[in-house]
Amino acid sequence: MHRKKVWLIKISVFLVSHFSQAQVRVPKSRVEVDGFLTEAVWSDSQFHQGFVQHYPYDTSASESQTRFAFAIDDKNFYAAFVCVDRNPEKPYVVQNLKRDFSVKNTDAVILTLSPFLDGQNGFSFGVSPYNSQREGSVENGGSFGVSTAWDQVWYSETQQNQGWCHPDTAKFPNYWVAEFAIPLHSIRFVAGSTEWAFNVVRLDLKNNEESTWVRVPRNLNVSVLTLVDTLHFDQPLHARSRNNVFIPYTSWLTQQDQSVSKQWSGTPRFGLDAKLALTPSLNADLTFNPDFAQVDVDVQQLNLTRFNLFFPERRQFFTENSDLFATFGFRQIRPFFSRRIGFGPTGYLPIDAGAKVTGKIGNDWRVGLMSVRTRGDAGLDLNAELANVLSLQRKVLKASSLGFIAVDNRMAGGQGIKETPSLSNYASILGTEFNYANQPSTVVGKAFVQKALYENVGAQSWAHATFLRYRSLNWTLMWNHEHVGKDFRAPLGFVPRLENRDYLTGQVHFMDFTRFEPMITRSFYPKSNKVNRIDLTWYHSGYLDSAFSTTEGLNQVWLGTYFQNSAYVTLCAERENYNIFLPFRPVSLPNGGYFFGDYQWNNVWLEASSNTRKPVNAVLKLKTGGYYVGTKSEMSLDLAFRIQPRWSNSISWTHVELNMLDSGRQQLDLIGFKTEYSFTTLLYSTAYLQYNTLTESMNINLRFQYRYRPMSDLFVVYSQNYFPVYNTRNRNFAIKFVRWI
Secondary structure, three states: OHHHHHHHHHHHHHHHHHHOOEOEEOOOOOOOOOOOOOOHHHHOOOOEOOOEEEEOOOOOEOOOOEEEEEEEOOOEEEEEEEEEOOOOOOOOOOOOOOOOOOOOOOOEEEEEEEOOOOOOOEEEEEEOOOOOEEEEEEOHHHOOOEEOOOOOOOEEEEEEOOOOOOHHHOOOOOEEEEEEEEEHHHOOOOOOOOEEEEEEEEEEHHHOEEEEOOOOOOOOOOOOOOOOEEEEOOOOOOOOOOOOEEEEEEEEEEEEEOOOOOOOEEEEEEEEEEEEEEEOOEEEEEEEOOOOOOOOOOOOOOOOOOOOOOOOOOOHHHHOOOHHHHOOOEOOEEOOOHHHOOEEOOEEOOEEEEEEEEEEEOOOEEEEEEEEEEOOEHHHOEOOEEEEEEEEEEEEOOOEEEEEEEEEEEEOOOOOOOOOOOOOOEEEEEEEEEEEEOOOOOEEEEEEEEEEEEOOOOOOOEEEEEEEEEEOOOEEEEEEEEEEOOOOOOOOOEOHHHEEEOOOOOOEEEOOEEEEEEEEEEEEOOOOOOEEEEEEEEEEEEEEOOOOOEEEEEEEEEEEEEEOOOOEEEEEEEEEEEEEEEEEOOOOOOOOOOEEEEEEEEEEEEEEEOOOOOOEEEEEEEEEEEEOOEEEEEEEEEEEEEEOOOEEEEEEEEEEEEEEOOOEEEEEEEEEEEEEEEOOOOEEEEEEEEEEOOOOEEEEEEEEEEEEEOOEEEEEEEEEEEOHHHOEEEEEEEEEEEOOO
16 A cells, blocks of 8 residues: 555656646846856746656656756756766766767766757757766657757756755755756747747666656657657747857868878968858858868778768768758668768868858748869869759658758869869759658658759669658567669769679679668567567568569568667578679689679678676677678677776777688788777867778877867877888878867
8 A cells, every 4th residue: 555655646746747837937147057056046946857767668757866947048048957866876877078978878968959849850968977068959850869960059067966955955965967058049949939849868877777858668769859848938039149150270281191202291271160140040151161180080891792881971061950961862872972072082172162051941941052162183184063952841740841852063164174074064863752750759751752864864863762660669660662773873972782883894884773671570578677678570671673683682580689787689590692793802812703693691690789888898799601602700899998987998890701612711800999088078089090901901090179168179180091011101190270259
């Protein structure tokens, strides 16, 4: 009887707190963001409580209590959080103090805001107990998480076991406090708004719990925008000032290419970025002579396939608000891939200038417009080019959208630029797509059609695809189909399977393809203190040619066991089959030769991960089976170890052994070591070493960053690449100074 009364009290508190509107108070005096909630606006506020678990269960009240309150004035939106620490003898789980931490291994409190109430777009702000910050944009409804490429000015402070003046302090003597101030000009909203959507997420990983203010089932991402509460403002919101920011930079880049000369050459560079607020919900970004010396290096991969691999965009001008352009199409059928801009056959090509307008028009329309001009190189017979992209999205239903994209790439000409024969002087793509999500986000889908336009375009210049996924607690059903015609061209996109290389002649043949990709997963949730979930999955991926003959197929059955402490073990059996219609050689084997014809083989693989929240954790994958006319064995190990809260390290090693019965044996290795040290939340250093035997290359990247004021940085970067047998290829040393004005 006593236990029933306790649960009735908990349920009553939960219902009262959730059915009372989240108050947004107006402070009568200045709010000092210091983590000490001493202002009257906080002492007079009703702190909301009653979080529910998201993990390891999603039907229970949260064990780790969290309270929050909101306030707003004509400049900032304020948030205060009190996070009770129910096991103070355990240290907090923290990746490091670097900005944009990983939510998989960092205790944090995170605020999700959706000012447009469209179920599609929003913003995320979070801090750890040590005040390391994380901000990002929520795109496509949040079903796939948050993009931390979005950066903005905002302020936060945290305090541990102090700063909370409340009668419950005696009841909960151990806690940490977080206080936010988010400038209204740093986020987009429609002038005159009286409501925003929001949710709050508490990550108490050291106690193996994730909880949310509005319940989010554990089979969904905590950032989904269809499961949110509503903030109500007493007065319509109006931006008091425009967020016009000018960001000049100066850098000094010195280079040494020992294949040409052992002399160092230095080049000073100057440039300017600008961010202009056209309306409270529509921004313009301008860049002149941009410099990307501070960009993180790519993580190398071993490519044993016939097609190019995907490497993500890392340049800030292109990553900010990139969802308006980059999410059109599918992962392997992208009408626009910004990484194509400014990259030539020998590396980077300078960008003269770029302009971008992104944002909302009302609550229902999103617009994106980008234009970038790259500099030509007469010595390499490369023309100056002009890349233009237009995207429009219209909200339909409650959380869905219709989209349109136009991509145009054309020769810009210019004095001193030598015209060269090419596909044409222009190449364009027009596309439309429908993105669907139901209200609880259990069903999401996409359908698109794209048309390529260029001189003498062929009839097979279309691409289309559909994707549909249903996800409940026990079932996940997925369907995907893709088709790309042989005349489809996307010089500013990424469609790797369209280009088929003949490794004997070096020629590239464009061939159409169709893909079917279904998947079924049955999830079981045993009543266990150790096992959280067991998944049984069947997966198929098949590619067909124009005659609907199979050119590539993969069938998998796997069993995954996921433990309460975030560890997991997955066992998979698979069968692969290939019809190689052009000579192909993945590596230079000792006895030469090419693959051509029909091949099929079986594989088994095992993947296991330890508890990712521990200071030391590892992921091991073992795979063995056939490979064309021989066998292949593969082992990959990712080892991470942290000395909290400042130092994180990782070692990755992939080892592949190929045994071709008619061509001999070959071993391949890819080794990476990365160490990051956070002196403070504003001062970081990174060292990254990679060694790849397939490309016979080794590179070192050393990076130092000091954020001396919000969004203003000093970068010092050193990189070094090697020839085989460690002969130095080139060295680069750059100093870059960026200041927001």
